Amino acid sequence: MRYEAPNNTKAAATLLAAEKGKALVLAGGTDLLVRMKAGMLEPDLLVDIKHIEKMRSIAGGNAGFTIGAAVPGVEIGEHKALGKLWPGVVEAAQLIGSDQVQGRCTIVGNLCNASPAADTVPALIAAGAKVVVVGKDKRRTVAVEKVVTGPGSTSLAKAEVIESIKLPKRERSSGDAYLRFIPRTEMDIAVVGAAVNLSLSRGVVKSARVALGAVAPTALLVREAADAIIGTKLDDAALETLATACSAACNPIDDKRGTIHYRTKVAGVLGRRAALIAFDRAGGKR
Amino acid sequence: MSGAHVSTTVNGDAVQFACPNDESLLDSLRNRVGLTGVKEGCGTGDCGACSITLDDRLVCSCLVLGVEANGKQIGTVEGLADGDKLHPLQENFIKHAALQCGICTPGFLVAAKVLLERNPDPSEEEIRYALAGNLCRCTGYDKIVRAVQATAKDLRKKSKKKS
Numbered sequence: 001m002r003y004e005a006p007n008n009t010k011a012a013a014t015l016l017a018a019e020k021g022k023a024l025v026l027a028g029g030t031d032l033l034v035r036m037k038a039g040m041l042e043p044d045l046l047v048d049i050k051h052i053e054k055m056r057s058i059a060g061g062n063a064g065f066t067i068g069a070a071v072p073g074v075e076i077g078e079h080k081a082l083g084k085l086w087p088g089v090v091e092a093a094q095l096i097g098s099d100q101v102q103g104r105c106t107i108v109g110n111l112c113n114a115s116p117a118a119d120t121v122p123a124l125i126a127a128g129a130k131v132v133v134v135g136k137d138k139r140r141t142v143a144v145e146k147v148v149t150g151p152g153s154t155s156l157a158k159a160e161v162i163e164s165i166k167l168p169k170r171e172r173s174s175g176d177a178y179l180r181f182i183p184r185t186e187m188d189i190a191v192v193g194a195a196v197n198l199s200l201s202r203g204v205v206k207s208a209r210v211a212l213g214a215v216a217p218t219a220l221l222v223r224e225a226a227d228a229i230i231g232t233k234l235d236d237a238a239l240e241t242l243a244t245a246c247s248a249a250c251n252p253i254d255d256k257r258g259t260i261h262y263r264t265k266v267a268g269v270l271g272r273r274a275a276l277i278a279f280d281r282a283g284g285k286r
Numbered sequence: 287m288s289g290a291h292v293s294t295t296v297n298g299d300a301v302q303f304a305c306p307n308d309e310s311l312l313d314s315l316r317n318r319v320g321l322t323g324v325k326e327g328c329g330t331g332d333c334g335a336c337s338i339t340l341d342d343r344l345v346c347s348c349l350v351l352g353v354e355a356n357g358k359q360i361g362t363v364e365g366l367a368d369g370d371k372l373h374p375l376q377e378n379f380i381k382h383a384a385l386q387c388g389i390c391t392p393g394f395l396v397a398a399k400v401l402l403e404r405n406p407d408p409s410e411e412e413i414r415y416a417l418a419g420n421l422c423r424c425t426g427y428d429k430i431v432r433a434v435q436a437t438a439k440d441l442r443k444k445s446k447k448k449s
Contacts, residue, residue: 003307098419103343186418
């Protein structure tokens with residue numbers, strides 16, 4: 001296996017494109033190295049993106065943040081301005097693994113690992129985040145919900161690498177929240193995850209996005225759930241409609257973490273609770 | 287398997303080693319640098335027995351490649367004591383009997399040191415969350431938490447005296 005650590009994104013894409021065997025991107029490595037050790041993956045080339053300056057930083061502010069693909073969770077948690085404007089995205093990122101894992105793991109890695117239960121993916125979808133994808137010859141920007149196509153698979157081409165995540169301009173009176181259910185208090189994988197991002201105008205929900213994780217092969221953007229609260233002050237009836245829409249969108253599996261019935265029910269409960277937190281963070285009064 | 291020549295700094299000393307590209311930093315530290323304080327528990331980032339600092343960030347060395355350590359600053363449990371003088375965490379782990387078999391202890395010490403540098407007065411809950419990435423199958427954690435609390439208190443007293 002070859003190991004390369006290029007210092008710019010184009011070089012990374014070129015290396016990936018030129019490799020005839022299996023070429024993989026190494027960001028934090030908290031998923032990749034485990035799979036390599038288990039013999040599930042045997043790459044011929046690893047392209048370490050942590051030496052690419054552009055991918056190492058968080059830039060921007062109200063007008064939109066750019067989070068580099070190699071920024072570890074711990075740095076996302078320490079970024080005060082990001083946490084103030086996008087607490088839901090940050091809390092989702094901070095839920096991944098232990099402090100040790102936070103020292104390495106990245107949100108782009110969480111996305112590209114393509115687990116249906118990834119914590120940051122629903123939060124990023126609710127936020128309306130986009131990723132900047134760089135290939136050998138061209139760059140493209142794509143919505144987060146278009147990246148994962150199924151468990152373990154993405155829409156990225158072989159020679160493409162994600163350079164950064166872009167969060168949109170933050171409107172005033174906005175808030176987001178991410179909740180996940182796990183049977184323990186720490187170090188576990190989501191049974192259900194729910195993210196809500198909304199903006200208010202004169203105390204009324206003007207726009208909203210609701211996303212769910214771990215209840216379908218990919219994270220879901222649930223438009224019906226958002227529609228249920230747009231134009232309301234999050235009254236009980238609106239919340240009930242949101243919860244019903246969340247449950248209706250579920251297409252989960254039965255496994256050791258939860259049954260289909262249980263996940264479907266909890267998706268509604270978490271969707272409602274996340275909406276209340278996001279509304280409160282936006283300054284809303286019920 | 288192609289390999290790499292790695293120049294790094296371990297506990298303040300310049301260290302060089304050669305390793306295959308797919309070797310974990312855990313294996314490089316144990317087998318090439320000779321620092322066996324870092325332990326392998328699970329090898330998958332769940333147990334924290336291999337905890338080290340990499341450029342002052344707490345990480346599992348089993349989830350880092352040896353080659354990735356090139357140009358980095360590494361801190362291991364061997365760097366805690368000052369010669370024969372144990373670090374206050376080590377003293378308190380002994381005093382509070384915060385270890386039995388000892389396999390998890392180096393990882394706990396490194397993780398607790400990082401916690402106390404960042405937060406000199408952690409609550410019990412904060413300690414338990416900060417150490418959630420370190421598993422211990424002997425102690426039931428309580429004595430570990432007490433040892434960290436006692437160290438935090440000692441260190442706060444010390445820094446008060448200084449100032």
